[in-house]
Amino acid sequence: MLQALARPTVGHLDPEFQGLMEEIKQALQRLFNAPDHACVPLPAPGTAGMEAAIMNLLEPGDRAVIAVNGAFGGRMADMAGRAGAEVVTVDHEWGKPVDPAWVEEALEQAPAKVLAFVHAETSTGARSDSATLCAIARKHGALSIVDCVTSLGGIAVDVAAWDADVVYSGTQKCLSAPPGLSPIALSNRAQAAISARKEKVRNWLCDFNLLMSYWGGEGGRTYHHTAPVNALYGLHESLVVLFEEGQQAAIVRHARMHEALAAGLEAVGLRFLVDEPHRLPQLNAVLVPDGIDEAAVRTHVLAKWDLEIGAGLGPLKGKVWRIGLMGASATPWHVRLCLTALCDALTAQGRPADVRAALLAAEGRLAGWRLRG
Amino acid sequence: MLQALARPTVGHLDPEFQGLMEEIKQALQRLFNAPDHACVPLPAPGTAGMEAAIMNLLEPGDRAVIAVNGAFGGRMADMAGRAGAEVVTVDHEWGKPVDPAWVEEALEQAPAKVLAFVHAETSTGARSDSATLCAIARKHGALSIVDCVTSLGGIAVDVAAWDADVVYSGTQKCLSAPPGLSPIALSNRAQAAISARKEKVRNWLCDFNLLMSYWGGEGGRTYHHTAPVNALYGLHESLVVLFEEGQQAAIVRHARMHEALAAGLEAVGLRFLVDEPHRLPQLNAVLVPDGIDEAAVRTHVLAKWDLEIGAGLGPLKGKVWRIGLMGASATPWHVRLCLTALCDALTAQGRPADVRAALLAAEGRLAGWRLRG
Numbered sequence: 001m002l003q004a005l006a007r008p009t010v011g012h013l014d015p016e017f018q019g020l021m022e023e024i025k026q027a028l029q030r031l032f033n034a035p036d037h038a039c040v041p042l043p044a045p046g047t048a049g050m051e052a053a054i055m056n057l058l059e060p061g062d063r064a065v066i067a068v069n070g071a072f073g074g075r076m077a078d079m080a081g082r083a084g085a086e087v088v089t090v091d092h093e094w095g096k097p098v099d100p101a102w103v104e105e106a107l108e109q110a111p112a113k114v115l116a117f118v119h120a121e122t123s124t125g126a127r128s129d130s131a132t133l134c135a136i137a138r139k140h141g142a143l144s145i146v147d148c149v150t151s152l153g154g155i156a157v158d159v160a161a162w163d164a165d166v167v168y169s170g171t172q173k174c175l176s177a178p179p180g181l182s183p184i185a186l187s188n189r190a191q192a193a194i195s196a197r198k199e200k201v202r203n204w205l206c207d208f209n210l211l212m213s214y215w216g217g218e219g220g221r222t223y224h225h226t227a228p229v230n231a232l233y234g235l236h237e238s239l240v241v242l243f244e245e246g247q248q249a250a251i252v253r254h255a256r257m258h259e260a261l262a263a264g265l266e267a268v269g270l271r272f273l274v275d276e277p278h279r280l281p282q283l284n285a286v287l288v289p290d291g292i293d294e295a296a297v298r299t300h301v302l303a304k305w306d307l308e309i310g311a312g313l314g315p316l317k318g319k320v321w322r323i324g325l326m327g328a329s330a331t332p333w334h335v336r337l338c339l340t341a342l343c344d345a346l347t348a349q350g351r352p353a354d355v356r357a358a359l360l361a362a363e364g365r366l367a368g369w370r371l372r373g
Numbered sequence: 374m375l376q377a378l379a380r381p382t383v384g385h386l387d388p389e390f391q392g393l394m395e396e397i398k399q400a401l402q403r404l405f406n407a408p409d410h411a412c413v414p415l416p417a418p419g420t421a422g423m424e425a426a427i428m429n430l431l432e433p434g435d436r437a438v439i440a441v442n443g444a445f446g447g448r449m450a451d452m453a454g455r456a457g458a459e460v461v462t463v464d465h466e467w468g469k470p471v472d473p474a475w476v477e478e479a480l481e482q483a484p485a486k487v488l489a490f491v492h493a494e495t496s497t498g499a500r501s502d503s504a505t506l507c508a509i510a511r512k513h514g515a516l517s518i519v520d521c522v523t524s525l526g527g528i529a530v531d532v533a534a535w536d537a538d539v540v541y542s543g544t545q546k547c548l549s550a551p552p553g554l555s556p557i558a559l560s561n562r563a564q565a566a567i568s569a570r571k572e573k574v575r576n577w578l579c580d581f582n583l584l585m586s587y588w589g590g591e592g593g594r595t596y597h598h599t600a601p602v603n604a605l606y607g608l609h610e611s612l613v614v615l616f617e618e619g620q621q622a623a624i625v626r627h628a629r630m631h632e633a634l635a636a637g638l639e640a641v642g643l644r645f646l647v648d649e650p651h652r653l654p655q656l657n658a659v660l661v662p663d664g665i666d667e668a669a670v671r672t673h674v675l676a677k678w679d680l681e682i683g684a685g686l687g688p689l690k691g692k693v694w695r696i697g698l699m700g701a702s703a704t705p706w707h708v709r710l711c712l713t714a715l716c717d718a719l720t721a722q723g724r725p726a727d728v729r730a731a732l733l734a735a736e737g738r739l740a741g742w743r744l745r746g
Contacts, residue, residue: 002378002379002380002381002382002603003379005375005378005379005603006375006376006378006379007375008375009375009545009551009552011681012552013681014675014681015675043417043418043553044416044417044421044578044598045416045578045598045599045600045601046598046599047577047578047597047598047599048417048578051576051577051578055576075577078573078577079577081573082573082574082575082576082577083575170599172382172599178382178601178602178603178604179382179385179599179600179601179602179603180416180553180601180603180604200451200454200455201455202455202456202575202576203424203428203455203575203576204420204424204448204451204452204455205417205418205420205421205424205576224420225417225418225419225420226418226419226420226543226545226552227418227552228418228551228552228553228601228604229551229552230375230378230551230552230553230603230604230607231551231553231601231603231604234603302387302388308384308386308387
């Protein structure tokens, strides 16, 4: 995959590159299962997808209902304010999924143009029910914005089944491409709403009225920005790898690796932040046991085991570790490394953790996975 | 350089990567000659630098004077309107440099918060006098925004001598790194103006109040976006290459390659759009002779010589070709290729062009360059 990045940089207006762009657009439609959506990779990290979604759909005078159950829902609300919208947040405890009943209540109070929520909250490891939330949005005449930065490629993302309006992701999570691009899908309803805006989109780089004439196939391209050619090689290669494995197979793999990790962690008495039915397999938020210096544990596993564990954000700072098993790192080898490194660090902190028990518990699940596989 | 892109992607919060970020920040200060400016590479193409400059310095109620002498000045004016500013454009014929007297007149009419202009207009090949324009801005109490997307690394960019406020560039022009990043420098005056804003910046991804706590060295980093790690490897490598050659040496090389190309083009009767004193060496806008199908020429040189020549934009559509000699493509080999391919295409179009005369004229200059070198 990394070698794909090093292919010679061709001009972004070169016909050869435009062929690659077309392939990527079609592959994104397949990836999102969004055959009727316009799909493009935005030329900036996943946050650009969020900004594009919010800034294109909202303008001053619009009302937006935004579910906040972690850092990224909060960021959406911040952006919607910058777009000039009237923002109504539906606040949840961090670690809980979005509650459809609360969201519906907010939509019943007054009409909203947009309902925005995060499918897979990277800050907490909680999964929300996109199908139900999108259906509530449609019922109340709102356009849905779904953040799939961490979900895409790791759990099922089915834009057509959800009938979602704007769905975006990043490349560096479960796609295992380098960071720097943000795939996005827009429904016909969303495109019509953007065309009908009264004011220009406040963000030029993410203005879909401009972007679609750059990426759009018909009538030739209008120059907009210089596409990050090499990053697109990387995305293309990651899609080739994913489709070779099969999207369904990759989703099963993420689920099994999570089960093995969870069995190992539980064998040494560690617990999860998120209740079992709502856990993301690719982002494991583990509660820090009492009396443990959580930062020292992260420093230990990075220095000694070359393994990066995420810190808690916001109200979860110091309270959880976030262990990612995403894309190419969702393998038995990584599960064993995580368990070994974490047990070693806990033992070094004076809280003995039996690495053998953890690994045996995990291997039981991994063996089952291999038999099923 | 391309191999640098393929180095393993480390976490963007990894201490090793943060060391690389510090090196890049210092190298950008050296590159811009901006020791007292805050310098960072924004995680998106050159247009993101423009958007960041405009969106951070301007808010509703501010007056902005924007010199327009090509496509990119026009884009700045568009963005300033999206920022909610009162926009006064100072319009020039495309191909002319910005006229300091006209700009001063606009600043005298009413106080402005910002004067924005393009140092090196990629759409026309015209160079404007940044030192004089920045001095006029200071005289009238305006902050200067200077677009150096095409100038940086090809002609002198001296932010300290200009005493400019916000200067940005791209990576894919004279730095010859892959597209996808936008280096930017901010003066203390600009930073103070951003801190004193009444409204939030409309563009979250480019909000310097957020970005500086991510990139800033003191007090730890606040998570903002996921840095495009591999693209930053590419930028770092391109800076190593540039500093090995020497910035002054690279500028002399661009000047000499332009002289050789110009001698060759003039030997076969071709003429430039821009008057000689204002020509950019790295972007050569050549007038299309009467009766020539300019698109057929571009198609011919791409298909037969694997050489991409830019088309005219806006009012110059169909009237000029734009020949870039930037960074790693500013070499005698590229000069010869351009002349050979263009003479071949013109001859194929029924306007015989003597390739031998063109090459001999160019070689005269290249030989002189080698003797001087």
